[in-house]
Amino acid sequence: MNFIAMDFETANAKRYSAVSIAVVVVRDDQVVDEFYSLLKPPTDFSQQNINIHGIHPQDVEDAPQFPLVWQKIQQFYTGEQLVVAHNAAFDNSVLKATLEYYHLPTPHYLSLDTVKTSRRLYPQLTNHKLNTVAEALEIPLHHHHHALDDTLAAAQILLKQSQEFGVDPLKSLVKVI
Template identity: 35%
Template sequence: MPVSFTAIDFETANRSLASACALGVVRVRDGEVVDTRYSLIRPPVGHDAFEAGNVRIHGIRPSDVTGAPTFDRLWDWMCENIAPSDPDAVLVAHNAVFDTGVIKAANHACGGRPRPWEYACTLRLSRAAYSLRSYALPSASRAAGAEVVDHHNALSDSLACAGIVLDLARRSGARSMAELTAHYGVRMQRAEL
């Protein structure tokens, strides 16, 4: 199962997708985790109010992000360290519509320049591969044998997401993300993020 990809997960301060307040990154090369990163994020001005409901979910408070880097700094790190030609340049997220929406909105709020990324969604892959009552990350990762340890911690969720992909690669014998998504009938997406 020598698949390569980068699993990501964001947490947000409020209902605005631009309000990214935490990022988890898990880089996988040839089926092995080679790097993990976690960072709190200071949300962009105008999107930086923390709603009580979001704080209840992830436990991140405004005081926690006071000295944290801004989204544009973290996104610059992603773009500098994951080149389009890298084998792990395919982004993977559970409910990728949300996480790619966060990237687009936060990047726009920071005045960043989008760049093309390929990405796949483990929620869609889980629906195609497993028979579950719920396809939420805790259930899907449990089915993959990579149960999420601390749900709504961005790194923990990224690790669980990576575990789903690795389980599906093992089950399918896929040697790349393109093979894996094709095996399960799920299209890989490409977008300017």
């Protein structure tokens, strides 16, 4: 399989408040590249979000704003590219809202949500949160809610699902963004 996986963490409930992003590139079923960056958001932080991901305002004081980081990764978001995320609706909405906030063009790409694939393929799990699915599939998840660790776990989840069940049951869940 060839795809990229992505994950965002946000400063607060506003979707354009991204404070970190990770992208993992998978080629021929292997992770071949990783990208992670903290981001300086255009908004304040909420304590609730800090409690989730542990990123504080002082951690991003010298971080780049999203447009600078986007220049490095936008090449991966094309009409033919499969972009995977665990709870993709959230990550896709953060990407779209952040691009809109900065008046950047919104790309079109293929999206696959490993929450949805996990619900379909592992209905017996008590829930389909990233840490639950990763544990059930014996995938390491060192720091849950760290964008790079979450991205690597989502990529490994899809690879395991593809190996165990094949690609066909997953195709119907691909969505055009």
